[in-house]
Amino acid sequence: MTGIEMRTVFLCGVAALALSACTTAVPDSGAGVGFGDYQTYAQRQVASQGAVSGQVTVQAPTEVETTTLDGTDAEADAAANAAARNSGVAPVQAAPGNPAPQVVSNSAGISNENSFEAVSAERDIEDDAQLIAQNRAQYQVINPTDLPPRPNSSAPNIVAYALQTTNPVGSPLYERRGRFDGNRISRACGSYNSSDLAQEAFLAAGGPQRDRKGLDPDGDGFACAWDPAPFRAARG
Numbered sequence: 001m002t003g004i005e006m007r008t009v010f011l012c013g014v015a016a017l018a019l020s021a022c023t024t025a026v027p028d029s030g031a032g033v034g035f036g037d038y039q040t041y042a043q044r045q046v047a048s049q050g051a052v053s054g055q056v057t058v059q060a061p062t063e064v065e066t067t068t069l070d071g072t073d074a075e076a077d078a079a080a081n082a083a084a085r086n087s088g089v090a091p092v093q094a095a096p097g098n099p100a101p102q103v104v105s106n107s108a109g110i111s112n113e114n115s116f117e118a119v120s121a122e123r124d125i126e127d128d129a130q131l132i133a134q135n136r137a138q139y140q141v142i143n144p145t146d147l148p149p150r151p152n153s154s155a156p157n158i159v160a161y162a163l164q165t166t167n168p169v170g171s172p173l174y175e176r177r178g179r180f181d182g183n184r185i186s187r188a189c190g191s192y193n194s195s196d197l198a199q200e201a202f203l204a205a206g207g208p209q210r211d212r213k214g215l216d217p218d219g220d221g222f223a224c225a226w227d228p229a230p231f232r233a234a235r236g
Helices: 003-022 038-053 074-084 116-122 125-137 158-164 182-189 195-204 229-235
Strands: none
Touching (some): 158 229
């Protein structure tokens, strides 16, 4: 081999090494996308297939003993709090191992009248009609009567007085002397707890013709804004 041929072979070898250094390595075809090797890929495939078929094994949660900040048992504290609230039942923490809730029967006595099936099994339409007739036979109609006299009281009957009058409040019927003084009326009426008591005192002192205590300055026969309208409406 001549010197020129040896130089040509040497240059080709150098060029081949340079090209191999610049070429990106092709990953192993056995490795899955995103996994380092095929074994990892296969394990994840098996896990995903088991989740779809519902055969995945789930590890049961372990009970963890809980304590409060002061070092006491949390369950004991919950029971004590429940007893303090008069419930007597400690709160139940949610867990897969809790027993099913107990079904309580309806023996306390909710009326069967709320159930069409129960009522229809006990009686029919004719029986209902008979019950209605029996209930109607027990009705008592009480007719209104006159008001009984007020026992142990010598005060005037303001109800009877209201029913005897027909004039509206503020319509003067009786002569009153003296100047109308609002402060005087306020002081006179302020000594009574209600306008009914003021009207009784007014009538007992000679009203409605006379007004010795100054309770009826406008002369309408009604003291301290007493109004006979409610009594008249009750009679109507």
